[in-house]
């Protein structure tokens with residue numbers, strides 16, 4: 001089976017490339033390398049193109065003839081999306097329309113989409129089930145929720161079968177240390193903490209200590225990137241076996257506060273780095289925790305790495321021995 005993977009040189013996509021490569025899928029990655037790394041693509045081929053280039057996309061579909069498409073390529077910084085909304089509507093919405101249009105032109109009708117917990121906005125119910133109201137509070141979440149709507153329409157109009165995976169907080173790295181998170185700029189909590197432990201940053205700032213949570217800091221559901229990769233494999237197999245379109249949350253169903261993550265990182269690294277309390281970061285909901293019952297029941301997803309210490313340990317090993 002042939003799978004086209006957009007954004008496969010990025011953090012999450014490269015871990016899915018690894019899992020599919022180990023299962024002997026034929027893989028073609030397309031990535032513009034604006035944020036990704038060619039060394040991260042450890043299986044299959046990489047073609048450097050931008051999704052806005054429709055002619056180049058058509059050429060890929062003509063030559064590779066994929067059975068399914070997995071779409072990771074996007075701009076991912078919530079804060080930047082508030083300052084530059086058009087960048088997000090262009091890259092995450094318009095460029096995805098380009099991809100979907102090309103798929104339909106070439107008769108490819110199986111699609112796996114990287115959606116996000118950010119589509120829910122500030123939750124009215126936690127853990128968050130998939131039928132929770134969709135009410136994004138930033139352009140990043142909005143740019144993804146538009147595509148979820150489009151996918152519903154394309155299922156009806158053209159028989160497109162899709163799985164939209166709403167990730168909570170992806171974290172950790174390949175346990176064998178081949179690939180891991182390497183963003184520039186880095187905005188995610190765990191790599192920033194580890195860079196502080198390593199001495200690359202002076203301190204880690206806690207964004208907000210007055211949230212309505214037990215210790216006043218935000219709670220997130222951190223999912224190991226390999227468990228997330230496994231959810232993609234199950235979603236792909238489900239579609240290839242003729243499954244209907246579905247939306248699934250990807251998370252463990254319980255969360256950790258920023259302070260808990262920092263304390264666990266101190267234990268794992270055995271380094272007592274500097275922590276500062278700072279103002280809230282605009283657009284952060286107090287608690288984001290997935291109800292992932294549906295993923296477990298319908299796709300038989302069995303998480304292997306639901307352990308914050310292990311997640312941070314794999315990220316720490318990566319941070320100390322980064323290959324890119």
Ligand SMILES: NC(=O)c1ccc[n+]([C@@H]2O[C@H](COP(=O)([O-])OP(=O)(O)OC[C@H]3O[C@@H](n4cnc5c(N)ncnc54)[C@H](O)[C@@H]3O)[C@@H](O)[C@H]2O)c1
Nearest residue numbers: 007010011012031032034035036050051073074114167170
């Ligand atoms: N990291 C998380 O916790 C998280 C949470 C929810 C959803 N997501 C979604 O998961 C996906 C992957 O996220 P990530 O953390 O791996 O990000 P990433 O930045 O590491 O990977 C994205 C990749 O897409 C490529 N890309 C971006 N725009 C492109 C374009 N126009 N044409 C071709 N390639 C392009 C980048 O070069 C990069 O390699 C994104 O769609 C993101 O919105 C991530």
Ligand SMILES: O=c1ccn([C@@H]2O[C@H](COP(=O)(O)OP(=O)(O)O[C@H]3O[C@H](CO)[C@H](O)[C@H](O)[C@H]3O)[C@@H](O)[C@H]2O)c(=O)[nH]1
Nearest residue numbers: 116117118168169187188189192205206207218258281284
């Ligand atoms: O230096 C930092 C960085 C982050 N945080 C806090 O740590 C928590 C996690 O922040 P991240 O930036 O690591 O992750 P987010 O929850 O903001 O966002 C992630 O998950 C979202 C969905 O849950 C989106 O999909 C988004 O793309 C993805 O980066 C937040 O409360 C944030 O305020 C700090 O206190 N200090």
